[in-house]
Amino acid sequence: MELLAVSVDPPEVSKRLRDHLQVRFTFLSDPDGALLDEMGIRHRGGRADGADIAFPTSVLVDDTGTVRWLFQSDTYRERARPEQIFAAIGSL
Amino acid sequence: MLWASLFLVLAAVAWFVRSATAVSPELLFGYEQLIHARIPWLLLGTLWLGAALGLLSLRQGRRWFHYPVLGVELLLVGGLSFYMLAGSFLPESELRVAVGDSFPGYALVDQDGRSHSLEAGEPRKPALYVFYRGDW
Numbered sequence: 001m002e003l004l005a006v007s008v009d010p011p012e013v014s015k016r017l018r019d020h021l022q023v024r025f026t027f028l029s030d031p032d033g034a035l036l037d038e039m040g041i042r043h044r045g046g047r048a049d050g051a052d053i054a055f056p057t058s059v060l061v062d063d064t065g066t067v068r069w070l071f072q073s074d075t076y077r078e079r080a081r082p083e084q085i086f087a088a089i090g091s092l
Numbered sequence: 093m094l095w096a097s098l099f100l101v102l103a104a105v106a107w108f109v110r111s112a113t114a115v116s117p118e119l120l121f122g123y124e125q126l127i128h129a130r131i132p133w134l135l136l137g138t139l140w141l142g143a144a145l146g147l148l149s150l151r152q153g154r155r156w157f158h159y160p161v162l163g164v165e166l167l168l169v170g171g172l173s174f175y176m177l178a179g180s181f182l183p184e185s186e187l188r189v190a191v192g193d194s195f196p197g198y199a200l201v202d203q204d205g206r207s208h209s210l211e212a213g214e215p216r217k218p219a220l221y222v223f224y225r226g227d228w
Contacts, residue, residue, distance in 0.1 A: 003219070006200070011202065011203050014202070017227040034200075038189075041186075053226050054226070055182060057185075058221070059220070059223070061216070065214055065216060067190065067192065072185065077127065078128065
């Protein structure tokens with residue numbers, strides 16, 4: 001099982017955040033929003049300075065590359081509950 | 093009653109600020125409310141109770157300091173209520189991927205500049221992708 005955090009931040013910003021949070025999973029940079037567009041989750045002008053960012057979305061993908069679970073809220077405060085995520089992983 | 097109302101409002105604001113800025117906020121009381129509830133009613137209820145007590149305190153007599161204290165309370169309660177009920181809500185996304193679809197292919201770099209690429213439908217380790225708004 002792999003955990004990947006994805007944002008439009010450049011690698012150095014992701015690295016700083018990763019060090020600050022003291023976590024070891026991978027942070028992927030999608031500065032042009034190519035993957036966001038494939039997913040349909042580009043939030044145009046969503047950042048305070050008007051830049052495009054991701055709609056917060058969690059996606060569980062199985063070993064065949066198929067999406068098996070997905071979480072998206074209509075507020076950026078709400079995150080998936082750990083028990084929801086573990087239940088989805090358990091069902092793989 | 094005015095001081096009890098101010099205490100409630102400031103406690104709720106402190107709870108919110110502490111949770112929003114903590115690195116390991118799951119250790120905090122009530123964090124679950126703020127991050128896993130679509131609308132954090134417990135926090136809003138505390139704020140509104142504080143504001144109601146503040147307004148009720150006017151009936152017990154008015155001193156000059158009632159007005160600035162109530163003004164600050166109402167600004168905080170109004171601001172946080174707006175944030176929780178409207179300001180933090182997102183426009184509708186145009187999500188194009190559903191359960192059962194192939195996750196799209198990508199070629200991206202990680203925090204150390206290493207390349208990561210996968211074709212859609214390519215065999216891989218099961219993975220949880222967490223798209224987040226970024227750090228700024």
